[in-house]
Amino acid sequence: MRGKRRSGQIIILAALTIAFIILSTTIYVYQISQNLHPEDQPLHLRGFIGNVKIASRILMMGSLANISNGGENGSLRNNLQRLRSFIESNYQRGRCILSFRLCEVSPYSSGLWIFWGTDGFGVSSAKADFSLNLADEREEIITKYSVNITTHILISATSEREESPGFYVIRVTIRVFNEGSPALCKNLTIYYTDYYGNWHEAGSLNSYSLKDYGNGTYSARFLIFESKRMLNRKVKVLCFDRREIRVIATTTCERI
Secondary structure, eight states, X not given: OHHHHHHHHHHHHHHHHHHHHHHHHHHHHHHHHTTSOGGXXXXXXXXXXXXXXXXXXXXXXXXXXXXXXTOOTTHHXXXXXXXXXXXXXXXXXXXXXXXXXXXXXXXXXTTEEEEEOSSSEEEEEEEEEEEEEEEOSSOEEEEEEEEEEEEEEEEEEEEEEOSSTTEEEEEEEEEEEETTEEOOEEEEEEEEEXXXXXXXXXXXXXXOEEEEOSSSEEEEEEEEEOSSOOSSOEEEEEXXXXXXXXXXXXXXXXXX
């Protein structure tokens, strides 16, 4: 667990660094733009708003990766407060107010929905609403936007008895999604239960194979031997998407 937390801390530090670099550059460019012609300045103001949105998304992504890897749930709020403080304190060309509200609509709590179920579905999600108010001597802009970072997986598995006594072929199908669209994963680890309910990593078997279809769908196949026939074998999938967000789902093999 300590290793997972250290990994999560590295992820969130990277996200904070990237977000602050984006905003620092944008603030600098906007301050320089004050020397431009007045008609050019609204463009820079709107560019600043766009980068605040990007930074918010990056920070929420890093926070969710941290939390799903064992970090504290409260880190989402704390990190967004740090972002708000950074933006407001560095904007020196008028009024800047950034506010946020973590989603509290079920199934979310404090902006988070993490559910790693036993019915083949697992999800790690963070959601918040933002309001950014910017004003200078020329104009005032109020922008409202939402950020939803969601990784979910759907898995199914079958168990087929081979002609040779005691041998079973297990097939697992995994589908990965980011914000509802098919997505690629960085790493997949598959586990299965034996007759006594103990978990084993399928990847350690010589018969294990994993196929990546390149569209967010993966299939695994492996062969196991057991002297006692098992009726309700469990399969569990641990997935890390390309954003380092962790999600787990468990299912029961369908016998064929």
